[in-house]
Amino acid sequence: MEIEKALFDAHRARFAAIDRLLPDAAPPPVGGERVDAATAAGVQVTGVVQRQLHGPDDVTLLWSAADARQLFPFVGDTGTEGMDVLLRAWRTRMDAETPGEDSACVINWPSRDAEAIRAFLDHGLVPMSALAVRTGRRHDDPGAVGVTVRRARHEDFDTLLGLAVSTHDYIGQVATRYRPNAAELLAPALELALEKDRPLLWLAERDARIAAFAHGAWITSAPGSAEAELLPHGRWGYVNNVVTVPALRGSGLGRTLMAAVHEEFAAGGADGTYLYYNPTNPLSSVFWHRQGYRPLWTSWEVHPASALR
Template sequence: MTVSRGLVEAQGTRFACLDPLLPAMAPPPDGDVITAALPDGSRVAGVLQRQVHDRMSAARLWSATEVWELTPLLGAAGAAGMDALLRAWRGRMDRVGPAERDSACVLTWPSRDAEATRALLDHGLVPLSVIAVRRHPPVPGPRRPQVTDTPPIPNTPPVPNTSPVPNTPPVRNTPPVPGALVIRRATPADVDSVLNLALAELRYSAMVGSTVDRPEAAGLKRRTLAERLAAGGPAWLAERDGIAVALAECALVTSEPGNWTSTRLPTGRWGYVNCVSVLPGARGGGIGQRLMAHAHRELHRLGTVGTYLYYNPPNPLSSVFWPRQGYRPLWTVWEVRPAGALR
């Protein structure tokens, strides 16, 4: 079954008014179509997809095993359209039968659509994570020399030669100051340190967001991180006295027509901040800010137009830290677990 093109076009126009940074509306994915009628006789629709992740899939570290994901197509309808569609979704879940405990209903919607928020909350969905973006600040151009009409001062003595005196011994590298922070690129040899920091972030996030600390987490993380480091993926460690105390593990992603990223980000090459972790004993001293300033500079140097990441609004650390680094929500991922708890 196809979805009305008019709904897609009207929703694209509404999104552009909500937030100019949202990408152009893409055609809806394949899946089961749900429709709902509004009191004025108009209709809204949504495409429902079901996915069951394999037990050894890394996706189970940030997702329920069974996921029902809805892509709403509300056209120009606001809260009333969202409410009607969610009621229809609840009816569809009733016909499916009891959901597994490790399941979820998920919906991603523009963060700035406050009108739809009320309907989402009323149906039991929770804003567990957001996709936040940060544009790189413009690079300042070269300063133009100032032209003055002041005549040169006559008989100005020549500037003395300040070149090094011959036979001056070369300047030696200064050894690191004890306790000073050193930021460097992570290599495959750092996989144990990177894994330790990544697991610390996962365990904390599991208390305050959609992350799940599963028994397979260490093995899945080690495999994934080893592959990324071996491929030269951008990752940086902050060290103090040779001990890794913070990690920024990133990636380079291109948003172009036809790929999944283009449904979430404007066209261009983006830096993806996958995991930032500071060990508990090292928090509160500005290490994370210094590490991310370094990562932002390096990702900009690699030709990205900006960076994006996921963070959990219920997280008392990241919900404060990331806005201070210049990030702001673009999309909110609404979720309810288990799937049968949808109202």
């Protein structure tokens, strides 16, 4: 879909002014339905709505509604008013649909745009996920004593899967939905990671027992790649999941584990590290900020989709 050059130029300039770490604003996505609106002064704003349906065995259900409608806004420099009128137009369009309970309206937007946040809140959207980044060299607090960190092995699979499921169940209370088949959805990624010679799966052990683990990956943001729409160009360490045994949370295990992870990514030439966390999670929202991460993009959502105001 094409949009007016003046609107897209203003959109790109707005992103550049909001946050120096944001990459160049991406053009409108291919496919989807266009939504148009205008401010009181007659300034045109627009957006594209794409719908994604996920089946019961789709791993995306671990972080997404089964029926997700995502809006890609282009409001230029119209601020709160432009986003407000566009969301009103989207709400009017939603009146003709009958989404089920496992549905959501979603907008992924730069975290530092306070003017847009005002509009999101007014329309019932809440911050459900944030892409956070950590750049530059820094000294990590080693955290706990009496803890050893090693790479995971095949024989650790059952323990790792149990920990991952327990964390999913906890997050189901404060962010994403609880999925009864979480173990089946989580297992393939763990199995695939363990097949590698040096899996990016780190374990923290205390008293010879697994107390925490971290799962990571190497990601390259290059021109034309999907990652380049979210991250500056470069080689990034991705922290996919960090889990601590529930009874041992708050004892420094996470800090010890991440000190080792950050050191290895830095030694491998990472330009930075990034991850996704839930702002509504009272544990991760504190932990990751203390680790030097800060939000770059925030996913604003309302469940079910019909609850958009």
